[in-house]
Amino acid sequence: MATLLYHSDSDSESPFDSAILRVARSGPVRIVSPYIGVTYLQRIVSTQPEWRLLSDVEEWLRALSARDRPKAWAFIRANLEQIHHVPSLHAKSVIGDSLAMMGSANLTQRGILGRTELGVLVDDPVMVAELCTWFDGIWSTTAPPSVDEASAFVQWLDEEAAQAPAKRQRFSLSSDSRKVRARLVKLEVPKPAENSPLDLGVVAQAVIVEDQRHYDSLEAAMEAAVDKLTARGRFTFGQVAAETRRGFAASNLREVYFLLVQHCANHPRSALVAETQNRLILTDGLFLQSTKDALPRALEPFDAFLALLVIPDIRAAGCPTELR
Numbered sequence: 001m002a003t004l005l006y007h008s009d010s011d012s013e014s015p016f017d018s019a020i021l022r023v024a025r026s027g028p029v030r031i032v033s034p035y036i037g038v039t040y041l042q043r044i045v046s047t048q049p050e051w052r053l054l055s056d057v058e059e060w061l062r063a064l065s066a067r068d069r070p071k072a073w074a075f076i077r078a079n080l081e082q083i084h085h086v087p088s089l090h091a092k093s094v095i096g097d098s099l100a101m102m103g104s105a106n107l108t109q110r111g112i113l114g115r116t117e118l119g120v121l122v123d124d125p126v127m128v129a130e131l132c133t134w135f136d137g138i139w140s141t142t143a144p145p146s147v148d149e150a151s152a153f154v155q156w157l158d159e160e161a162a163q164a165p166a167k168r169q170r171f172s173l174s175s176d177s178r179k180v181r182a183r184l185v186k187l188e189v190p191k192p193a194e195n196s197p198l199d200l201g202v203v204a205q206a207v208i209v210e211d212q213r214h215y216d217s218l219e220a221a222m223e224a225a226v227d228k229l230t231a232r233g234r235f236t237f238g239q240v241a242a243e244t245r246r247g248f249a250a251s252n253l254r255e256v257y258f259l260l261v262q263h264c265a266n267h268p269r270s271a272l273v274a275e276t277q278n279r280l281i282l283t284d285g286l287f288l289q290s291t292k293d294a295l296p297r298a299l300e301p302f303d304a305f306l307a308l309l310v311i312p313d314i315r316a317a318g319c320p321t322e323l324r
Contacts (some may be wrong), residue, residue, distance in 0.1 A: 002127075005103060005119035007180045014182035016112045019094075019101040019121040019184055024048035026096040030135040033092045034059045037108035038068075038075045042096070043187070044107075054138055057085040057145045061154060066161040068217065073154050077147060084142040095131045099123050102131075102282060110220050113182045158277030222259055226279065234286040265290055266298040272306065 005015045021044075023029060028050040028136055031041070036055060045051050057076065064072055093102035103119020105111040122128060225243035229235040241256045261267040264276035264287065280287045281298045290298075 001123055003121040003123075005101070005117075005121055007116065007182055012182060013059070014112050016101070016103070016105050016117065016119055017182075019099075020044060020112075020186050021187075022121070023046055023094045023096040023099045023101050024037050024051075026099050028052075028097065030054075030095040030132065030139075031093075031107070032089070032095070032135065033107040034089050035106035035108060035111070036060055036064055036072070037106075037110075038071050040107055040109055040112060041075070043184070047187075048096075051082060052135075052139060053079075053083045054086050054089060054135065055083065056087055056089040057150065058087065058153065059085070059089075061150070062157060065217065066158055069154060069157065070143070073150070076145065076150070080144045080147070083144055084136060084139055085145040086142050093131065093135075095128070095135055097132070098125070098128060100128050100131045110217070113184065114180050114220065114223075116180055138304075218244070218248050218251045218255055218259060221245075221251065224255060226260075226263065230280075230289040234283075234288045236286060240287065260287075265295055266302060269300065271302040 003019075005019055007015065008076055024044050024047040027048070029044065029048045029052075031044065031051060031053040032055075033053075036053075041053075061072060064182070065168040091102070092105060092107065094099060094107075095101075100122045101119060103117060104120070105115065105117040105119055111117065122131070123140050133210040179275060222240070222244045224247055225240050228242055228243060237257065237260065240260060241253055244256050245251055260280075261269045263277045264270055265280065265283050267282050270276040278295055281290045281294055
């Protein structure tokens with residue numbers, strides 16, 4: 001029998017996370033994904049310490065930012081014998097001895113919690129056994145990445161990132177579709193008995209659970225912060241910066257500021273930029289959710305300034321009236 005997995009309620013626990021935890025708790029786990037968030041991967045392996053991973057390590061490292069890449073490469077080096085490099089791999093699956101989950105979702109916080117994905121949880125013994133055979137067949141013909149080669153590749157990626165031009169503002173098409181904002185299933189940390197000796201396993205589990213509250217990127221953390229704060233009403237830049245840093249501690253104020261103004265329709269830095277996402281409006285020093293009614297009023301001063309700046313030039317150029 002198979003169970004379809006998809007987000008039916010944007011504020012509910014993620015069905016993908018729930019299914020993955022069920023698979024991991026059922027026994028030794030085989031993980032397949034080219035795009036991985038180390039934080040989410042640690043969530044899986046903290047649930048099931050007996051694990052193996054197939055990934056396109058080159059694509060995994062290439063897809064990460066210069067900020068996130070060192071953490072991933074450190075994890076790979078620390079678990080080298082449990083990770084095999086499979087070029088051009090694109091499958092996403094978590095396979096146990098009696099259950100398996102597969103689908104479109106990458107094993108990242110955003111893939112599991114913030115995208116419209118579709119998957120299936122399989123408990124048919126014949127199909128699960130076939131998936132195990134498929135995994136083991138690939139495992140037997142592949143190997144861990146070469147440390148020296150991969151280290152050189154990481155260094156090259158970092159040098160390329162340093163030389164690349166500054167990241168442009170993102171352009172997004174407008175849509176009325178429901179945003180997915182699911183939550184991770186709550187992991188319970190066993191409490192040690194009073195006066196019992198320190199259990200390092202329990203301590204490690206507590207650290208991992210705490211880390212699950214964080215996001216894999218500044219963008220994901222800030223979007224979650226804005227979602228939370230707009231639900232309450234108006235908020236300051238200081239509030240969104242503090243909330244973002246709770247989810248992505250490595251961020252600094254400058255990064256949060258420049259990312260936030262990309263979402264603000266009437267901020268002076270972004271009001272005349274076509275790629276601005278009209279998510280927020282700035283009024284009297286406070287940000288709030290943009291609406292169809294409020295947006296034109298918020299943009300009126302900038303439209304007037306643009307008319308004052310551009311129309312005289314159009315007239316001077318002798319353009320037809322319909323183009324003015």
